[in-house]
Amino acid sequence: MRGRPPQPAAVGRTVLLAGWLFADLLLLLLVIALGSLPREQRTDATPKPGTPSSPPPSTQPAERGLVLKPCSFTVRTGGAGSVRKQFGTQLRGAGVANRTAGFVLSFGTAPDPGPGQEAADKVNSMITGGFSHFRHAPKRGYWKGGPSGKVRIDVFFLATADGDTSFPKGCHSSDDDS
Template identity: 30%
Template sequence: MRRRTSGVAPRHLAGWLFADLFLVLFLVVLGMTTSDGPDEAAGAGAGAGKSPRPSPSASGTSPSPSPSRTAKGPLGLDPKRHTFAVTLSSGATGRATGRGGLSATDRRKVVAALDKEIRASGDGRRIGMVITFGVAPQAQLGAATDLAEDVNRTLKSARPQAFCGGNVGTRPFWSGGSADRVEIELYYINACEGRG
């Protein structure tokens, strides 16, 4: 009879390995496609000022980063991640299974948390990548991943102007813990040329 051992099964580590490899590949591709053109070099040498911080409009919509090329640090994806967590309503993880989705209250919570993070750390930049972890016990691994995917869809549809174009990478993953919670990692683009 085989003895059971404690720890994380190797198949669950594959998701983490994939996330790390995806991030490295994304950074390499961005580094290859971003180049210092003469206009960028001249703008940096001429003491180009920092874009003003986005502020919410009177209608209560999200802060919208400037579409201009904001140069803060090296061009491309800023490697510094900005992490925030959102506690959702009771049963949100279970409702996410299959074709389920976020409730209107939970959608408002994740969008408000995104707006708050952009105001605190965005500096006029747009989002270049989002990794969302659905937090739940291992028994709800699939539902937690579905929840993370629902959150990613909500963020992109509710705040498209905050993202650097339509091809921004979003990835859903699972993380162990108490259910009905998500952890979101944002990575900003230092020079977004996308307009939509």
């Protein structure tokens, strides 16, 4: 026995619902696309009368990029004063004492993970308290196997004020040791 053919009203309703579903999905995609734009692009693109469209190029702030290769420093663990002195000397020697850190990865050397990571975290807190250019940079502590007593600090610096993201000339990178 054959089933009844679909009623014309039921077919019309299905097509109507499919159309509304398609329209809702397009509206959702539009909202997501607009929400993902940077704040500057969300504002009205047309300038208001009497206001300049943009500042002259010489006064526009440079976008802050990140130097993609880390500058590596090694300090011996100890008191906060000793660690800060070692780190400060190395920063000045590399010519990056006034550069702002984008983020910092520290690797505490120890035979076991617990003490190594604790040493790295302790050095990170010493850096935060002693160097204003490192205060707001995210820092993470990790363990590196080996004898205790040293922490390697990999610093990813932000671009200079003029937007230069090249690797600082006075720096050494742990990436070079691979």
